[in-house]
Amino acid sequence: MSPPNASKSPEIHTKQRILNVAIELFSVKGYRGTSIASICEQAHVNVAAVNYHFHSKLELYLQVWRIALEHETETNPFDGGIAETASAEERLRGRIRSLIHRFVWPNAPSELSMLIIHELSDPTDPAVDEVRFNAIRAPHSAMRELVREMLGDQATDQEVLFTTMGIFIPVFGLGLQQQSVYRRDHQPNNDGNSVRNKLPGEILRDAISQEGGFEALIDHITTTTVAGIEAVRKNIKKRGNP
Amino acid sequence: MSPPNASKSPEIHTKQRILNVAIELFSVKGYRGTSIASICEQAHVNVAAVNYHFHSKLELYLQVWRIALEHETETNPFDGGIAETASAEERLRGRIRSLIHRFVWPNAPSELSMLIIHELSDPTDPAVDEVRFNAIRAPHSAMRELVREMLGDQATDQEVLFTTMGIFIPVFGLGLQQQSVYRRDHQPNNDGNSVRNKLPGEILRDAISQEGGFEALIDHITTTTVAGIEAVRKNIKKRGNP
DNA sequence: GAATAATTGAAATACCCATTTGAATCGAGC
DNA sequence: GCTCGATTCAAATGGGTATTTCAATTATTC
Numbered sequence: 001m002s003p004p005n006a007s008k009s010p011e012i013h014t015k016q017r018i019l020n021v022a023i024e025l026f027s028v029k030g031y032r033g034t035s036i037a038s039i040c041e042q043a044h045v046n047v048a049a050v051n052y053h054f055h056s057k058l059e060l061y062l063q064v065w066r067i068a069l070e071h072e073t074e075t076n077p078f079d080g081g082i083a084e085t086a087s088a089e090e091r092l093r094g095r096i097r098s099l100i101h102r103f104v105w106p107n108a109p110s111e112l113s114m115l116i117i118h119e120l121s122d123p124t125d126p127a128v129d130e131v132r133f134n135a136i137r138a139p140h141s142a143m144r145e146l147v148r149e150m151l152g153d154q155a156t157d158q159e160v161l162f163t164t165m166g167i168f169i170p171v172f173g174l175g176l177q178q179q180s181v182y183r184r185d186h187q188p189n190n191d192g193n194s195v196r197n198k199l200p201g202e203i204l205r206d207a208i209s210q211e212g213g214f215e216a217l218i219d220h221i222t223t224t225t226v227a228g229i230e231a232v233r234k235n236i237k238k239r240g241n242p
Numbered sequence: 243m244s245p246p247n248a249s250k251s252p253e254i255h256t257k258q259r260i261l262n263v264a265i266e267l268f269s270v271k272g273y274r275g276t277s278i279a280s281i282c283e284q285a286h287v288n289v290a291a292v293n294y295h296f297h298s299k300l301e302l303y304l305q306v307w308r309i310a311l312e313h314e315t316e317t318n319p320f321d322g323g324i325a326e327t328a329s330a331e332e333r334l335r336g337r338i339r340s341l342i343h344r345f346v347w348p349n350a351p352s353e354l355s356m357l358i359i360h361e362l363s364d365p366t367d368p369a370v371d372e373v374r375f376n377a378i379r380a381p382h383s384a385m386r387e388l389v390r391e392m393l394g395d396q397a398t399d400q401e402v403l404f405t406t407m408g409i410f411i412p413v414f415g416l417g418l419q420q421q422s423v424y425r426r427d428h429q430p431n432n433d434g435n436s437v438r439n440k441l442p443g444e445i446l447r448d449a450i451s452q453e454g455g456f457e458a459l460i461d462h463i464t465t466t467t468v469a470g471i472e473a474v475r476k477n478i479k480k481r482g483n484p
Numbered sequence: 485g486a487a488t489a490a491t492t493g494a495a496a497t498a499c500c501c502a503t504t505t506g507a508a509t510c511g512a513g514c
Numbered sequence: 515g516c517t518c519g520a521t522t523c524a525a526a527t528g529g530g531t532a533t534t535t536c537a538a539t540t541a542t543t544c
Contacts (some may be wrong), residue, residue, distance in 0.1 A: 174411055
């Protein structure tokens with residue numbers, strides 16, 4: 001009777017189907033921008049299922065966060081696969097590679113980074129702060145320690161802080177641009193010429209889509225970052241002990 | 243009769259009062275996050291006034307954008323007040339100063355930059371693209387030309403692009419962090435310890451709030467940026483003509 | 485100072501959304 | 515094959531929002 005629901009039953013459980021769609025929609029359109037109804041529609045599931053399996057929209061969202069965080073940590077560790085024993089510059093390169101992968105992976109930022117960006121520009125609920133904080137804190141303090149190591153003991157805290165920020169924060173800018181481009185690409189009414197020229201994010205996307213472009217970007221960022229660190233070190237040496 | 247409406251009449255016109263409140267709320271909470279009702283409440287104005295003076299919420303929003311863009315252009319020109327005749331490094335410093343002022347001005351990012359960030363992470367309507375584009379394009383292409391000048395003719399387009407992005411895009415990351423901190427500060431239920439440690443944006447805000455911290459940040463960014471450009475130039479020289 | 489247009493006010497309308505409800509259906513264990 | 519708990523379904527509820535409506539009020543013009 002009724003439609004042959006081949007998309008149901010043992011294959012993938014309702015709960016999992018909801019999660020799969022939710023992670024996609026929440027990361028692209030944010031918490032407020034995605035309705036339970038739209039999730040259920042795409043997952044071929046009744047709206048009540050969401051409130052049955054997860055108590056509320058917010059709890060579903062939290063679950064999505066936890067899954068995205070786990071997934072990112074597994075597939076893309078902070079160290080970029082570089083051993084602890086490698087040179088500082090090697091390790092820096094690994095960290096930068098990992099960050100870029102998260103926030104500008106050619107086709108789209110990772111789900112986690114998109115969630116982070118939405119949460120930063122439009123916080124959902126204090127309950128999310130905890131998990132969001134965990135997602136940001138670990139890579140940030142790891143980077144800070146590495147910068148401290150590279151700048152040496154004579155560097156002031158402010159120098160370490162600014163230098164760390166100089167590496168860490170720009171990727172949020174990259175992610176924001178990428179996310180904007182990604183959304184624009186997926187807009188249903190995108191006729192491609194409503195705005196005459198390209199936004200910085202689109203120019204960048206084009207560049208890294210080219211053969212070798214992505215590696216070139218990582219090279220460029222690593223090179224300029226190392227040069228920046230070197231410049232700060234020179235200043236420290238010139239100044240001597242504070 | 244009724245309350246002595248001292249907040250009305252010739253003083254400031256209804257339309258202007260709406261705009262004043264709208265620019266504040268839209269920039270902090272975004273388009274979707276602010277209701278017409280909340281604007282009218284704060285402006286001591288009836289909801290119908292919005293739809294009388296501006297046809298719709300969207301048109302009010304567009305008006306706010308135009309005003310914010312105008313205001314920013316007047317009070318904070320791209321060149322940071324540095325003359326065309328100054329050295330390239332001086333002009334770069336001016337541009338960086340201007341960008342930082344827009345996106346991380348100690349107390350809060352400017353209205354325009356907050357609008358931009360919201361629009362990037364959660365686009366409102368194609369009608370906004372035009373004005374948003376104008377807000378981003380001018381400083382971006384100015385920066386690009388300056389970078390081209392500093393890198394010389396032998397630099398590839400990709401080198402110019404990446405270097406420009408390396409200066410231009412990070413400020414979006416800064417702005418995103420600042421906006422997040424700013425919103426958190428202004429949340430009504432902010433007990434200050436729902437999350438134990440500080441987010442990068444908060445650490446940074448603390449640092450630039452200190453005496454001389456803001457200038458130190460601009461110094462740091464300028465120094466590392468110049469060092470980065472110098473590194474790219476060296477690569478170009480080493481490589482010779484492509 | 486009357487007539488007319490502009491503006492404001494309070495309430496109504498229409499839509500979207502999260503959540504609830506209670507019946508229907510399914511599935512495992514006996 | 516029956517029972518009971520788990521799951522799914524369609525419809526209803528309640529709260530929020532943008533927008534409209536039209537009468538009341540204010541300002542402007544002659």
